[in-house]
Amino acid sequence: MDGNKRANIKIGAEVSIVLKQDQRSGDLTEGVVAKILTNSANHPHGIKVMLDDGKVGRVKVIH
Template sequence: MARNPQKNMYKPHSCEFHQTNNLNKFYTDVMDGQHRANIKPGLEVGVVKKEDQRSGKITSGTVKQILTKSAFHPHGIKVRLSSGEVGRVKEIKGARGMEH
């Protein structure tokens, strides 16, 4: 039976290199926008729209709707902002009108 090398491609690494370089913290803390559980309507976020992917320009706004159905996406969860713009979450800024 052939082994699928991409099966665990996006899981945090626990090897000695990543631990000594503190990259496990990077995988879990910096990319909060990759996990659907961290994103709720009303949250202030920074997204990258499709047309801004090459430049990496961040557009700020408030989440109106979560469009990604899966619990995790390596490039960020896709959302619709209250302005109607659609993009993938790259940074989570905080809550607007929400209890912490």
């Protein structure tokens, strides 16, 4: 699924995100979406979310 479209992401969904400090390396962090932070319907780098553990990053993979 496409992490660039806000409609694809639901609170409680399992996702892999890239954290700000991992953008160069591309390391992914897995977790459960607690909050969707991007207001626009689409974003070319991925929709920004907050995971239930408080980490913030852009969605790359929706599980």
